[in-house]
Amino acid sequence: MTTSELWGPESAERYDAEETEMASAAVLGATVGFLADLAGDGRALEFAIGTGRVGVPLRERGVPVAGIELSEHMAAVLRRKVDEETLPVVLGDMATTVVPGEFSLVYLVYNTISNLLTQEEQVECFRNAARHLRPGGRFVVELGVPPLRFLPPGQVAVPFDVSERHLGFDTFDIVEQLLVSHHFTRDGEDGRYRRGASRHRYAWPAELDLMARIAGLELERRVADWDGTPFTQESPKHISVWRKSA
Numbered sequence: 001m002t003t004s005e006l007w008g009p010e011s012a013e014r015y016d017a018e019e020t021e022m023a024s025a026a027v028l029g030a031t032v033g034f035l036a037d038l039a040g041d042g043r044a045l046e047f048a049i050g051t052g053r054v055g056v057p058l059r060e061r062g063v064p065v066a067g068i069e070l071s072e073h074m075a076a077v078l079r080r081k082v083d084e085e086t087l088p089v090v091l092g093d094m095a096t097t098v099v100p101g102e103f104s105l106v107y108l109v110y111n112t113i114s115n116l117l118t119q120e121e122q123v124e125c126f127r128n129a130a131r132h133l134r135p136g137g138r139f140v141v142e143l144g145v146p147p148l149r150f151l152p153p154g155q156v157a158v159p160f161d162v163s164e165r166h167l168g169f170d171t172f173d174i175v176e177q178l179l180v181s182h183h184f185t186r187d188g189e190d191g192r193y194r195r196g197a198s199r200h201r202y203a204w205p206a207e208l209d210l211m212a213r214i215a216g217l218e219l220e221r222r223v224a225d226w227d228g229t230p231f232t233q234e235s236p237k238h239i240s241v242w243r244k245s246a
């Protein structure tokens, strides 16, 4: 049983069509290069692989990739791109599902650890990553830094995108450490906006480091993006690499 919301057929069909910056050649090239270097000559496991935005090009780069995915609809879109033998996917919860074999790299990108809405599940997710890693293997997480500095007393919402096609803002429940991302997206030329919302549990880098320790992993590197820009107090997100002792 997971607290994650299930991605349905419409979200799955729209996912690749949205052509976000995350799907651009610049972002994907750097992402795949970063992960391929860490995988070395071993295998990689993507938690919440979705439609294979990252997993498919990483496989094409020559890294053997497997995935875990909760939504059969997202996995079905991936399956149109690549067969099961080339990129196996197990349907299940990334906090508990076990995939056969050992991996040199487990990775969980695009803020998706926040889809697990309790601390306990996020800890289990780290434990599950460690369970799949060979000694010396790495777990990589890409996650936004909670933007609470933009939330003065009395205000509950922080905008993260204000553009012609999309209006996005987060609302916060500081007591429960939860946020809701609200999206208003213009679908066609008729001026109508589609409304969507998703729930997330935000966490600071330091909390993730503690989860990693609980799972037997040590922080090796933290950067601000896939190009390796140093992480600073102004960085809106981080990519963190934890290592299982050799």
Ligand SMILES: C[S@@+](CC[C@H](N)C(=O)[O-])C[C@H]1O[C@@H](n2cnc3c(N)ncnc32)[C@H](O)[C@@H]1O
Residues within 6 Å of the ligand: 002, 004, 005, 006, 007, 047, 048, 049, 050, 051, 052, 053, 054, 068, 069, 070, 071, 074, 092, 093, 094, 095, 109, 110, 112, 115, 116
């Ligand atoms: C933002 S998409 C990211 C997909 C892909 N990793 C990417 O970077 O494009 C989030 C994905 O996480 C999946 N997901 C959410 N909670 C999950 C869970 N507990 N276990 C496995 N997958 C989960 C969703 O079904 C969805 O495919």
